[in-house]
Amino acid sequence: MTLSKDDVRKVALLARLELDESEIEKQGEHLNNLLNQFEKLQELDVEGIVPTSHSMPVFNVFRKDEVHPSLSQSDTLANAPESRDGLFIVPRIIE
Amino acid sequence: MSNYEAVIGMEVHAELLTDSKMFCSCRNEFGGEPNTRCCPVCLGMPGSLPVMNRKAVEHVIRTAIALNCVINPNAKFDRKNYFYPDLPKGYQISEYDNPIGESGWIEIDINGVTSKVRIRRVHLEEDTGKLSHVIGDESEVDYNRSGVPLMEIVTEFPPDMHSAEEAYAYVTALRSILTYIGVSDGKMEEGSMRCEPNLSVRPVGYEGFGVKTEIKNLNSFRAVLKGAQYEIDRQIRILQSGGTIIQETRGWNDARQETFSQRSKEGEQEYRYFPEPDLVPLDITQEWIDEIRKTMPELPRAMRERFVSQYGIPEYDAGVLTQARSVALFFEQTATLCGDPKAASNWIMGDFARLLNMEGIEIHQSKVTPTHLAEMIKLISQDVISGKMAKELFEEMYETGADPRELAKLMGPQISDESSLGAILDEVISSQRDVWDALIAGDEKKFGYMVGQIMKVSKGKANPQQVNRLLRERVQSS
Ligand SMILES: [Zn+2]
Numbered sequence: 001m002t003l004s005k006d007d008v009r010k011v012a013l014l015a016r017l018e019l020d021e022s023e024i025e026k027q028g029e030h031l032n033n034l035l036n037q038f039e040k041l042q043e044l045d046v047e048g049i050v051p052t053s054h055s056m057p058v059f060n061v062f063r064k065d066e067v068h069p070s071l072s073q074s075d076t077l078a079n080a081p082e083s084r085d086g087l088f089i090v091p092r093i094i095e
Numbered sequence: 096m097s098n099y100e101a102v103i104g105m106e107v108h109a110e111l112l113t114d115s116k117m118f119c120s121c122r123n124e125f126g127g128e129p130n131t132r133c134c135p136v137c138l139g140m141p142g143s144l145p146v147m148n149r150k151a152v153e154h155v156i157r158t159a160i161a162l163n164c165v166i167n168p169n170a171k172f173d174r175k176n177y178f179y180p181d182l183p184k185g186y187q188i189s190e191y192d193n194p195i196g197e198s199g200w201i202e203i204d205i206n207g208v209t210s211k212v213r214i215r216r217v218h219l220e221e222d223t224g225k226l227s228h229v230i231g232d233e234s235e236v237d238y239n240r241s242g243v244p245l246m247e248i249v250t251e252f253p254p255d256m257h258s259a260e261e262a263y264a265y266v267t268a269l270r271s272i273l274t275y276i277g278v279s280d281g282k283m284e285e286g287s288m289r290c291e292p293n294l295s296v297r298p299v300g301y302e303g304f305g306v307k308t309e310i311k312n313l314n315s316f317r318a319v320l321k322g323a324q325y326e327i328d329r330q331i332r333i334l335q336s337g338g339t340i341i342q343e344t345r346g347w348n349d350a351r352q353e354t355f356s357q358r359s360k361e362g363e364q365e366y367r368y369f370p371e372p373d374l375v376p377l378d379i380t381q382e383w384i385d386e387i388r389k390t391m392p393e394l395p396r397a398m399r400e401r402f403v404s405q406y407g408i409p410e411y412d413a414g415v416l417t418q419a420r421s422v423a424l425f426f427e428q429t430a431t432l433c434g435d436p437k438a439a440s441n442w443i444m445g446d447f448a449r450l451l452n453m454e455g456i457e458i459h460q461s462k463v464t465p466t467h468l469a470e471m472i473k474l475i476s477q478d479v480i481s482g483k484m485a486k487e488l489f490e491e492m493y494e495t496g497a498d499p500r501e502l503a504k505l506m507g508p509q510i511s512d513e514s515s516l517g518a519i520l521d522e523v524i525s526s527q528r529d530v531w532d533a534l535i536a537g538d539e540k541k542f543g544y545m546v547g548q549i550m551k552v553s554k555g556k557a558n559p560q561q562v563n564r565l566l567r568e569r570v571q572s573s
Contacts, residue, residue, distance in 0.1 A: 014365060016178055053171055053370035059378035065113050065150035068120035076133045076238070086129040087235040090180040092228060 003031050099296045099334070101327045102304060103262050104254035107269060109246045109279040110222060110287040111154045117221045117244035118145030118188065118374075125285055129237035137242030139184030144373050147172075151244035152195070154278040155219045156379060156387050158246060159196025161272050161394060162214050166384055170195045171376035172219075175366045180236050181223040189247075191368040194218035195379070198251075201272065202396060203264040204414070212265050213251035220245050246278070253304070259323035266290045266319050267418070271395040275420045283315050290316075292323050295340070296330045305330070306340040310354055312347045322347045326354050398423050406436035415444055421459040432469030435476060442468060446486060450493050462496030463489075471499035481509045483555040511558040516549075516565055519557060523548045524569075535573045542566070 003011075008028045012019045019027060070076075073086050082089040116123050119136035135143035159166050173191035196217035202209050222243040227235045248269065256262050270281035270288060281288045290313055295305035308330070310322045330340050345354040393401070395417045402413040402423075417423045426443050430436035443458075447468070451458060471488060474480045480488060480503050488502050510516060524531045527548055534541040549562050 014176075014367065054372075054376055056375070058375045061146065061375050062149035062152070063120070063146040065115050065148050066120060067115045067122045070121045070132050070134050071138075073128065073131050076130045076138065084235070086131075087227075087237055088130070088180075090234050090236055092232045092234045093180060 003028055003035065098299055099331045100257050100299050101259075101294060101296050101323075101330075102254050102307075103256040103258075103323060104250045104252060104293045104307075105256070105262060105265060106250075106291045106293070107248045107266065108289040108291075109248070109273055109281070111151050111244040111246055111278055112280060113148055113150050113154070113244055115148060116242040117148050117151050117219075118242055119143075121242065123243050124239075125287065127239055129239060132239045133241065137183075138238055139182075145188065145371075147374060148244060151219060152377065153387055154244070155195045155217060155246050156384060157276050157391065158248070158273065158278050159199065159217050160384070160388055160391060161276050162196065162199035162201055162217060162248070164196030164199030164214065164217055166196055166379055167193050168379045169193055169376060170218075170379060172371040172374045173368045174371050175220075175368055177364060177366060179223070179226075180234060181226040181241070183224065183238060183241060187220060187223065188371055188374070189220035189368075190218035193376075195377070200251075201265070201268055203261060203268050205258075205260055205264055207410075210255070210261075212255045212261070215249045215251040217246065217248050220247060259320050259327060262292050262323045263316065263320035267316055268395070270316070271418050271420075275392055275395055277392075283313070283318075286314075289313075290319050292319065292326075294323060294326050294330070296327060296334065305334075306342050308340065308342065308354075309344045310347055311344055311357065314347070314349055318347055318349055321352055322354060325352065329354065392420070395420075395423075402426075406430055406440075408436050408440050412437075412440040412444065416440060419457070421457055425458050425465055428465035429468045429472070432465060433472040433476075435472055438472045438475070439468065442472065442489070446489050447493070450490070461493065463493055464496075467492055467496075467499055474499060474503050478511070478558070479503055479508065480506070481556065481558055483550060483559065484509060487555060507556060509558050510553055510556045511561050513561070513565065516553075516557060516561055519549055519553050520562075520565060520569065523552055535570055542570070 005024055005028060008019075008024050008031060011031070012024070012027070077083040077086070077088065080088050110123075113123050115121060116132075116137055119134050121132045121134050121137055124132070136145055156166060170190060170193045172188050174186040175189045175191070176186045178185055194216040197215065199214035199217065200211045201214065202211055204210075222240050222245040224236050224238040224241040227237075229235055250256070250265075256265060270279075270283075273279040273288070274281045279288060283290065291309055291311055292313075293307050293309045295307035297303065297305045308326060310326055313319050313322050326345065333340055341356075344357045346357045347354055399410075399413040399417040402408055402416065403410055408416075416426045422443065426436075426439055429439040429443070433439060447458070447461075447463065451461060471480075471485060471492065474488075475482060475485050484503075484506060488499060488506060491497065491502050492499055510519075523545065527545065530541050530544060530548075534545060545566060546559070546562055549566070550557055550559065
């Protein structure tokens with residue numbers, strides 16, 4: 001399987017990465033390299049093996065349902081590029 | 096229009112009743128000053144780590160039990176990746192391929208006919224922040240809701256529902272169950288429960304499926320009924336006039352009672368799900384499930400059936416009384432205390448429900464207690480007050496929470512003795528001479544009017560049976 005330049009552009013868009021032509025070329029090579037490694041892995045017979053999502057045998061790490069103090073409103077908004085009346089202001093998304 | 100049938104699936108989201116959020120210790124509460132219940136975790140700050148809220152997980156297990164699901168012992172969380180300003184991390188923690196509950200069902204009733212609606216999955220995720228579009232090219236974001244535990248319940252495919260009434264019956268039955276087991280407050284108006292039907296129509300007898308649309312922004316249970324019906328009619332109209340349905344999301348405009356196109360679903364989102372590396376998987380043991388099962392309350396359908404057999408009230412009454420658990424419990428206590436279940440049911444479904452509705456509160460928030468309502472019902476059956484007096488007394492009791500026996504004393508007793516009633520009769524006959532003459536001349540319609548006047552002059556205290564009898568005797572002897 002080989003990714004085309006258009007595939008790379010699509011992946012870049014999904015990740016919100018702005019790549020120029022030479023970067024698309026370069027990233028395409030990297031990605032194809034990666035995919036080749038996975039193709040190698042796919043040669044293994046994994047019939048009947050449950051997919052592993054976590055490698056550590058640790059389960060059920062919970063916290064109690066308890067409320068602890070939150071940040072102050074001004075701390076929450078401290079890094080906001082723009083805010084008003086306690087709210088984050090963002091560019092309007094038009095679908 | 097009769098040669099088409101609808102096929103309706105439903106996605107329901109319910110915010111869970113916990114004190115804190117899903118993966119952090121910020122308060123989980125509706126409303127409040129914007130951005131005051133936020134921390135690095137629910138703001139998606141780099142380096143912050145989520146930790147699961149045990150109670151939220153138990154709420155979903157509890158729901159899975161109530162919805163007759165198979166519980167997945169190895170449930171885990173996954174990341175659903177997309178960019179939107181209400182999602183600060185750039186992904187939502189959700190469950191993709193191992194949801195907590197699968198393959199469940201509930202029963203619904205339409206006109207006395209019971210049917211099953213199968214449920215495909217019940218899973219746990221986190222809610223997003225709240226985005227408001229303001230005028231111009233800006234939007235405002237409040238992250239108080241970001242990270243609130245959110246449960247998603249999806250019906251099975253192919254869907255079992257084929258009418259707007261079934262869709263309505265399903266969401267209201269689901270609300271009853273979720274509120275009974277205490278996992279959700281089921282308030283569609285406040286957005287803590289959100290119902291999104293997906294709907295298509297097809298010619299009756301056709302095995303395939305039509306193009307479906309999804310309805311969003313339904314802001315009440317009534318809107319589910321209206322919105323689904325509108326959409327069924329709209330799709331049938333289009334097909335009958337030779338048009339085609341576009342696969343899209345449609346919003347519900349409550350003021351205009353119609354759906355409108357929001358966006359087409361052509362560019363289907365790619366969420367690139369993968370296992371959440373910051374959380375370890377769940378291990379839901381049989382012991383844990385059994386422990387939760389032990390704390391399950393009686394569910395609405397079981398309670399309804401029991402009310403019919405144990406208290407002898409009609410199916411209809413039992414259905415209404417068991418919609419909300421607080422009402423069912425109120426009824427049960429009142430019925431037990433007064434020994435007259437039907438009277439208890441009538442008061443709770445009638446005057447009481449009307450007053451609660453007007454005030455917009457729930458039965459357990461009212462000043463009336465089951466003990467007081469039961470006392471009042473006993474005062475009626477013991478002939479201390481008339482039914483008409485009771486209506487007035489009940490309103491007083493509703494306003495003040497006073498003891499009905501005290502109120503009955505203040506109102507004075509019911510007038511039942513013949514001489515007092517006779518005096519009132521004389522008074523009304525002389526003031527309503529024309530009506531009286533017409534009545535004795537044979538105009539029977541005037542009888543009720545005269546009774547009404549007598550009740551009015553007695554300020555509702557005259558015993559209505561006595562009044563009827565005495566007036567009839569007078570007419571016959573005149
Ligand atoms: Zn937080």
